[in-house]
Amino acid sequence: xxxxxxxxxxxxxxxxxxFYQVVVFTNTSSAACTLYGYPGVSFVTGMGGHVIGAPAxxxxxxxxxxxxxxxxxxxxxxVGVEDVGALPPTKCDVGKADWLQIYAPGDTGALYVxxxxxxxxxxxxxxxxxxxxxxxxxxGA
Numbered sequence: 001x002x003x004x005x006x007x008x009x010x011x012x013x014x015x016x017x018x019f020y021q022v023v024v025f026t027n028t029s030s031a032a033c034t035l036y037g038y039p040g041v042s043f044v045t046g047m048g049g050h051v052i053g054a055p056a057x058x059x060x061x062x063x064x065x066x067x068x069x070x071x072x073x074x075x076x077x078x079v080g081v082e083d084v085g086a087l088p089p090t091k092c093d094v095g096k097a098d099w100l101q102i103y104a105p106g107d108t109g110a111l112y113v114x115x116x117x118x119x120x121x122x123x124x125x126x127x128x129x130x131x132x133x134x135x136x137x138x139x140g141a
Contacts, residue, residue, distance in 0.1 A: 004029035040103035078139030
């Protein structure tokens with residue numbers, strides 16, 4: 001299915017020590033497809049590269065919703081990235097990343113988008129959340 005989807009960044013904003021970024025999925029196929037649940041989101045060293053730090057934790061505030069995408073239609077997820085500079089140095093070794101690796105819900109093929117951020121390189125310190133996929137480009141916000 002990842003071959004039938006394109007990922008790109010949508011709107012972003014910052015609030016109270018967290019940067020929020022909408023990730024938009026577009027159905028690039030000639031047939032309808034469905035998405036249900038949460039994407040897998042991680043920072044990586046580059047396209048096909050190694051994961052940096054912990055993957056995003058699910059933000060279950062809105063819950064799952066089945067989204068049907070007609071050809072050319074869009075769905076999105078809201079990703080929150082903590083300001084890792086505010087985390088105690090004993091919990092977080094701060095590094096830099098320039099790519100997000102994204103797995104659409106239920107898919108095993110990775111999509112990549114460029115996104116530069118300071119990250120926590122400690123794999124046991126979760127510093128990101130992702131929301132369930134929603135129809136449209138607002139990420140459910």
